[in-house]
Amino acid sequence: MNRQELTDCKRIVVKVGTSTLTHNTDQLNLMRMESLTRELADLHNQGRDVLLVSSGAIGVGVGRFGLKEAPRTLPMKQALAAVGQGTLLHMYEKLFAEYGKIVAQVLLTKDDFQERLRYLNCRNTLLTLLSLGVIPIINENDTVVVDEIKFGDNDTLSALVAGSVNADLLIILSDIDGLYDDDPRRNPEAKRRSEVYEITEEMEKSSHSRGTKLASGGMYTKLLAARMVMTAGIPMVVADGADKDILRRIIAGEQVGTLFVPRENKMHARERWIAFSSFPQGSIQVDTGARDAIYKRGKSLLPGGVVGVDGDFERGEVVAIIDPDGHEFARGITNYSAGEIRLIAGQKTSQIEQILGGKDYDEVIHRNNLTLCD
Numbered sequence: 397m398n399r400q401e402l403t404d405c406k407r408i409v410v411k412v413g414t415s416t417l418t419h420n421t422d423q424l425n426l427m428r429m430e431s432l433t434r435e436l437a438d439l440h441n442q443g444r445d446v447l448l449v450s451s452g453a454i455g456v457g458v459g460r461f462g463l464k465e466a467p468r469t470l471p472m473k474q475a476l477a478a479v480g481q482g483t484l485l486h487m488y489e490k491l492f493a494e495y496g497k498i499v500a501q502v503l504l505t506k507d508d509f510q511e512r513l514r515y516l517n518c519r520n521t522l523l524t525l526l527s528l529g530v531i532p533i534i535n536e537n538d539t540v541v542v543d544e545i546k547f548g549d550n551d552t553l554s555a556l557v558a559g560s561v562n563a564d565l566l567i568i569l570s571d572i573d574g575l576y577d578d579d580p581r582r583n584p585e586a587k588r589r590s591e592v593y594e595i596t597e598e599m600e601k602s603s604h605s606r607g608t609k610l611a612s613g614g615m616y617t618k619l620l621a622a623r624m625v626m627t628a629g630i631p632m633v634v635a636d637g638a639d640k641d642i643l644r645r646i647i648a649g650e651q652v653g654t655l656f657v658p659r660e661n662k663m664h665a666r667e668r669w670i671a672f673s674s675f676p677q678g679s680i681q682v683d684t685g686a687r688d689a690i691y692k693r694g695k696s697l698l699p700g701g702v703v704g705v706d707g708d709f710e711r712g713e714v715v716a717i718i719d720p721d722g723h724e725f726a727r728g729i730t731n732y733s734a735g736e737i738r739l740i741a742g743q744k745t746s747q748i749e750q751i752l753g754g755k756d757y758d759e760v761i762h763r764n765n766l767t768l769c770d
């Protein structure tokens with residue numbers, strides 16, 4: 397893919413971070429918000445679907461109370477988010493209304509993506525909003541999250557949103573204009589990478605520093621988001637939210653920011669959910685033959701290739717598939733429960749009926765319900 401192809405993007409998810417939306421006084425950066433909403437409204441006027449993933453709830457809450465320090469406890473963060481989210485939405489509502497746009501507030505938690513029914517519901521709601529010409533403004537539902545159901549960073553959330561609505565492009569606006577080959581704050585020779593085709597371990601390692609005091613991301617979570625959308629077949633651009641006309645320039649195919657080039661084929665909706673949103677309820681260990689059949693030849697998982705089962709899952713749940721080296725290389729929706737698989741592990745398909753007293757499926761996991769991890 398080349399930059400010019402971005403011009404044809406029909407459905408765009410834009411994520412904007414706290415540091416882009418606020419001054420270092422923790423008060424809203426109104427000029428920035430104004431230009432951002434104007435650009436988004438203009439993309440919408442061009443007939444594109446626009447979804448905005450906006451951070452800033454906690455940061456704006458801190459600003460409302462004039463707190464000198466970032467909140468430390470979870471209840472305090474949640475209380476500040478409850479105040480700040482309202483203020484943030486109020487401002488978006490007002491700014492978008494100037495361009496005749498209707499916005500909707502959508503607050504999500506990890507659970508909303510992991511449980512398939514909730515996920516489908518949430519996707520349908522977002523798609524319905526888009527069909528109504530609404531611009532959804534999405535944030536993590538900070539007020540109710542506890543650690544287990546927390547994304548913790550909106551980069552991940554924006555990648556999941558992009559996957560769920562099958563977006564054509566994800567743009568992450570940050571306080572840095574892309575991914576560098578070294579830390580530009582320490583090395584003035586560091587160069588911005590214009591295109592990235594693969595996220596390497598070295599990139600991940602060198603990106604471990606955190607974001608600013610109220611943003612949880614930093615470059616590391618952007619790389620995780622990039623990995624997800626690239627695998628799903630969706631391009632992503634990281635660019636500086638402070639740069640003038642940045643969205644228009646990205647969509648015009650200008651060499652701004654870093655473009656993360658996706659794999660050629662887009663994943664199907666169900667594959668995307670299995671790979672990124674679901675949370676495996678257990679795991680199945682397979683032998684080398686089964687690993688190769690799945691990984692290299694796109695086959696289903698049969699009982700003969702199963703050597704072990706971990707966890708206590710039911711039929712229809714998502715499980716991780718583990719190779720003989722202990723690596724998760726695929727995920728899938730299982731046709732049999734953990735207890736049933738323990739009984740038929742290593743056996744021929746023709747024996748399933750005799751062992752379980754009935755047979756609904758030949759495969760433990762059908763290839764249509766299987767996704768390779770990368």
Ligand code: GLU
Nearest residue numbers: 451452453454549550612
């Ligand atoms: N949900 C948090 C907020 O709105 C921000 C998370 C992040 O920084 O990515 O304040």
